[in-house]
Amino acid sequence: MNEPLAVEMRLDHMERMTDSTGMIQHAVGPVPDFATGYTSDDNARALIAALGLQSLPECRPWSGRLARLADRYLAFLVYAQRPDGRFRNFVGYDRRFLEELGSEDSFGRALWALGETMRTQPNSYYGRVAAAAFERAVPHATGLSFVRAQAFALLGLCAAWEREERRVALEPLIGELVEGLVAAYHRHSGPGWPWFDEALTYSNGVLPAALLRGAVVTGSKEARRIAEEAMDFLTESLIIDGVLQIVGNHGWFPKGGRPALYDQQPVDAGAMVLAYATFWSVLGRPADREGARISFSWFTGRNVEGISLYDPDTGGCKDGLLAGGVNLNQGAESVVAYLLSAYALVKTGLALPSLPEEEVRAVG
Structure with missing residues (x-):
């Protein structure tokens, strides 16, 4: 099965969840829940998705809509950045910050989004604004303590590194983060556990x-x-009989223990799609191509419950796979996880986007 998949995509719910400030964090069903406000986490991921989709020729019918969304998300990150270059994360619906300093993960995701903006928009005002914010943030990249924050930041640095003029300055920082992940692997790995931490979370x-x-x-x-x-350890642990079984957040998967099956989150399926697409694009291993397809199909019903989390009527994605059902809410994290997964597959040639016919006809 080497033919590209057709992945259905709509922007309706991404737009529904976005107002003049940025992307609303949660929803009640498909309706934005204004009381939950905004996060830098969601707006960073949404910026990567908007600019990534905008870079795909197949998504040309959406150019104007994606540009408007990207404006909001980039402006949000600039607003959330502190004078010292780090980021606040949670913002109330009244646009007031709810904390003085966000988590390391939110910093890493923001840096990732800025790096991706620099990569995909090198000659536009997006790229210039992102580069200025990136320069203020990047000195903090090598001071991160948590491995996932380090990984998010590393993705951002590697994206920015693709701009040739940035390579000399960024290579030492990239080397430090690589060394940090390698050191974490040596600290925690052991027989039957080739991993960076004491649990899969x-x-x-x-x-x-x-x-x-x-x-x-x-x-x-x-x-x-x-x-x-x-990566091979994740495949052995999480793809069972051709079905992705994400580690559930009710107990995770501790070293020496058993993985929790529920609740499974779309953001984690999206991370698996990203990983397989990355490995396929760099190494060209057939197993990674198949892993990417299997992981994406988790969204559309190839999961332990046989239920689709993607909602073709709204363009959104339900928030979690539960024992015997799904979380019917369609928050920001979930729809962006779906769209980022679709983007990763299309970018690497593993899928073709299927846009609503009326939008394709309108462009003609």
């Missing part, structure tokens, strides 16, 4: 994906080997 696929990207930049054979070992 959330966004697991981001770790080997980021390390492989870092290995490409640094040329580290050790980092590449570890990235492959960790």
